[in-house]
Amino acid sequence: MKDIAPGLLDKIQKDFAEALAKSPVAKRLDDLIEKGLATHSDSLKYAQEVGDILRKVFSKHLTADALPDGRMYYNIAKRILEPTLTSEHHLVANMAARVQEVLNTNAGLGLKGIKPPPDEWRIKGIVDRLAVEEDFNKIKWILDEPIRNFAQHVVDETVRVNADFHFESGMSPTITRTVVSETCDWCDKLAGVYKYKDVKETGNPVFMRHERCDCLVEYDPGDGKKVNAHSKKAAGSAEDIAWQKQAAKKREERRAEEAEWNKRAEAVAKAAAERRAKK
Ligand SMILES: [Zn+2]
Numbered sequence: 001m002k003d004i005a006p007g008l009l010d011k012i013q014k015d016f017a018e019a020l021a022k023s024p025v026a027k028r029l030d031d032l033i034e035k036g037l038a039t040h041s042d043s044l045k046y047a048q049e050v051g052d053i054l055r056k057v058f059s060k061h062l063t064a065d066a067l068p069d070g071r072m073y074y075n076i077a078k079r080i081l082e083p084t085l086t087s088e089h090h091l092v093a094n095m096a097a098r099v100q101e102v103l104n105t106n107a108g109l110g111l112k113g114i115k116p117p118p119d120e121w122r123i124k125g126i127v128d129r130l131a132v133e134e135d136f137n138k139i140k141w142i143l144d145e146p147i148r149n150f151a152q153h154v155v156d157e158t159v160r161v162n163a164d165f166h167f168e169s170g171m172s173p174t175i176t177r178t179v180v181s182e183t184c185d186w187c188d189k190l191a192g193v194y195k196y197k198d199v200k201e202t203g204n205p206v207f208m209r210h211e212r213c214d215c216l217v218e219y220d221p222g223d224g225k226k227v228n229a230h231s232k233k234a235a236g237s238a239e240d241i242a243w244q245k246q247a248a249k250k251r252e253e254r255r256a257e258e259a260e261w262n263k264r265a266e267a268v269a270k271a272a273a274e275r276r277a278k279k
Pocket residue numbers: 182187210213214215
């Protein structure tokens with residue numbers, strides 16, 4: 001029997017790379033990172049794009065007709081899914097780590113963004129699940145939405161490992177979870193701000209993501225910074241510095257105005273004294 005895995009893998013990797021190279025979402029994130037404006041909301045959009053491109057490429061090439069006996073045998077699943085999901089991981093992890101570095105820099109920290117390792121357990125789970133099913137048509141759903149979910153999870157993991165790194169460096173990171181488009185009670189209840197110290201290794205669901213969940217899980221080291229009580233901006237932030245410059249300018253103008261009034265008052269007083277002296 002002809003080994004179809006190498007040929008299928010080639011086609012998938014080629015189509016995946018081509019679609020990604022044309023993606024406006026990927027281009028936009030690159031620009032935002034260069035300008036220092038990216039946040040993890042952009043990482044999440046990028047992950048969704050990468051996941052959506054890959055699931056479309058899978059659905060084009062991985063069909064029951066293309067597989068022997070209409071089944072995804074283990075050795076085919078492993079040789080196709082391991083390399084493609086691993087590159088999906090690295091693409092998203094690279095971008096999310098670059099975004100984290102932007103956030104670190106903006107918060108005045110000279111810390112590099114770090115990348116989580118590929119989730120081998122998750123990849124193995126998908127391969128095993130495909131292989132046990134005799135009829136590919138009954139399991140092909142796993143190459144659809146879960147592929148997007150896989151990419152989103154890479155952003156969550158990047159957020160988690162960077163918060164952990166900062167926590168170990170003596171900072172007090174907070175994790176923010178926000179509902180984006182869905183209306184599910186579980187996610188509604190989970191939305192909020194958490195101290196990383198409290199959710200570290202407690203099995204806290206703040207980093208969990210159910211099927212079709214597009215919640216945003218973020219860590220921005222700038223969020224935990226002291227706020228300037230007068231400017232209401234993070235102390236030392238660009239906004240705070242701009243506010244302080246503005247305030248200094250106003251003080252300067254007021255002092256000049258006061259000096260002007262004092263001079264006039266002096267002149268008036270002097271003139272009055274002279275008038276009195278003449279009488
Ligand atoms: Zn959700």
